[in-house]
Structures are given as C-alpha cells and as structure tokens.
C-alpha cells in the first residue's frame with residue numbers, strides 16, 4: 001500500500017461520547033440451510049441454534065475520535081457496527097446516542113440520529129442502486145429530508161462529488177460505468193450528502209486494490225479534518241487501521257479482548273490474540289519475529305468455548321482460562337485487556 005497520510009491526533013479523551021454501548025449483546029437464530037427450510041415448511045420441527053454474535057460489549061466513541069475495530073471474519077464486527085449505527089437493535093444492553101438510549105428517542109430525534117450516523121460498506125456496488133444515475137443516488141436523501149431545496153440540489157450534489165474526489169461532469173452516469181474505487185467515492189458522497197458527523201466504515205477498503213485502498217483511506221482522513229468527523233473503522237486487517245486510528249479495539253468471538261491507543265496496541269500489545277494478529281501484519285517485521293501468528297480456525301459462535309473464548313488457540317492458556325471469563329482490566333492508563341495472565345503474576 002502506498003503512503004497513507006497520518007492525521008494529527010485529536011485529544012479526544014475529554015470529549016463527550018458520541019455513541020456508547022453498554023453491555024450490548026446480539027444473538028441470532030442460526031440461518032437454516034435449504035433442507036432445514038424445506039423440512040420446516042413441511043411441518044417438521046427443526047432445531048435452530050443460537051449464534052452469539054456479540055456478547056456483552058462496552059464501548060464509548062468520543063467526538064472527533066477514529067476508533068479501529070479489528071478481528072477475524074465472523075467475530076461480530078459488522079453486527080457491532082450495525083448496532084452502533086442504530087440499524088440493528090441489540091438483544092441485550094443499551095446503545096446511547098449522545099448520552100440517550102436510542103430506544104427513548106422521539107421519531108424526529110431517531111431520524112436525526114440515523115442521518116447523523118452513516119455507514120460505508122465493503123461493496124459499494126451492492127449498496128448503490130444500479131438503475132439510478134449518480135446525481136440521484138447522491139441527491140435523493142438530502143432532498144427527501146429537506147436538507148436542500150429542489151432548485152439547489154444540482155449544485156449541492158456537485159459539491160458532494162467534488163468533496164469525495166469525483167468529477168461532477170460524470171454525475172449523469174450509472175454506477176456500473178465506474179471503477180471500484182470511484183464507486184466507493186460515490187458511496188462516500190452519498191453518505192456525506194446527509195451531513196453526518198459519524199461514519200461507520202465496515203471493511204470499506206477491503207474490496208479495493210492496494211493502491212486504491214490508500215487513496216480512499218487518505219480521503220477518509222481529509223474528510224475527518226474538513227468536516228470534524230468521528231469514525232468507527234471496521235477491518236479484519238490491523239495493518240489497515242494502523243495509520244488512521246486514535247484507538248484500536250480488538251474483538252474475538254463476540255467480545256472485546258483489548259482496547260488501547262493505536263500506539264499502545266502496536267508497540268505494547270497485551271492480549272495473546274492481539275500479538276498473534278500483529279504477527280500477521282506483513283510490514284511489521286520485528287513483531288513477526290516476536291510473536292507467532294494465530295493458529296487454527298476461529299471456533300463457531302454457535303458453541304463458543306467456555307471461559308476465555310481464545311483459550312483453545314492460546315499458547316499461554318492455563319486451567320483458569322478454560323473456566324472463567326476474563327474481564328477487561330486496565331493494564332496501563334487507557335489500556336484495557338481481558339486476559340487472566342495479567343492477574344497470574
């Protein structure tokens with residue numbers, strides 16, 4: 001990846017949380033395969049297991065912060081992101097938007113919360129209506145929500161496209177006429193058009209070529225400076241969040257296992273899982289020698305291991321790890337880790 005411009009770190013510690021999760025959990029009934037669906041339709045009782053996608057997460061994101069959320073595929077990152085964005089309700093716990101429980105907001109307040117928080121997805125093509133021209137994709141929501149008058153939409157859309165690095169002369173084209181990187185810029189322009197202050201980016205660069213990834217990451221950081229945005233940046237790749245995050249949160253099988261400033265996570269990782277993930281960041285040669293990569297497959301969230309979920313893959317696991325869930329504890333100021341090793345010494 002070519003150079004990603006590192007943003008100036010914002011002193012976000014004192015700012016009020018823009019969003020807060022308190023003891024948030026999400027359970028799903030497991031998806032049925034075709035045979036099970038058919039059997040159910042024929043009146044046969046089909047056992048449906050429960051997926052523990054997110055399991056008791058506390059997280060506060062402060063105004064102006066960029067928080068990187070990292071973990072392997074299936075660990076619950078997207079589900080957490082959707083709950084943060086208010087588009088999926090938790091099974092347990094509460095999501096607070098500017099200090100207020102999302103469930104307690106009036107209709108108008110809930111609409112405002114939804115507009116202020118926008119999600120950017122991995123596959124911009126799937127999230128762009130192929131039958132609409134770019135000008136309508138970007139202009140529709142601000143017009144519907146009364147953010148811009150009918151006569152001003154065109155100039156407004158031009159401004160959003162320019163801000164996202166696209167030539168407004170292309171606005172009459174359809175999504176399929178653009179490259180992957182340009183389509184992601186259209187998705188970003190569409191999100192910006194409703195004037196959000198918080199972006200949840202879910203694997204927003206994962207589908208792009210490496211050189212394009214850096215351009216889009218730089219765009220996110222430029223927008224951060226220009227618009228004072230707050231970000232939750234979800235990625236399976238620690239290397240992607242390294243340059244842009246103030247704080248990094250590591251998730252494993254539905255739980256947060258470590259949370260600290262980006263600097264602390266990269267220089268002084270505490271949790272064995274974080275260390276194993278760091279070993280897989282190709283550019284970090286020294287760490288590659290210091291820690292072994294993560295071994296084996298992530299267990300199924302249908303039947304997560306007891307105690308510390310990571311214990312079957314952890315080279316340091318001892319008896320207590322199999323029995324007791326470790327809680328997140330401060331191991332240094334602002335640095336929390338959920339590992340029994342921190343108490344064993």
Ligand SMILES: Nc1ncnc2c1ncn2[C@@H]1O[C@H](COP(=O)(O)OP(=O)(O)OP(=O)(O)O)[C@@H](O)[C@H]1O
Nearest residue numbers: 028029031051053072073074075076077078079301
């Ligand atoms: N609507 C759903 N119904 C049933 N199970 C679901 C649903 N959504 C997610 N899951 C399951 O919840 C778990 C967490 O999924 P999630 O997509 O949040 O993980 P992730 O870390 O974002 O992974 P990926 O990067 O692969 O999307 C997975 O086992 C997934 O199969």
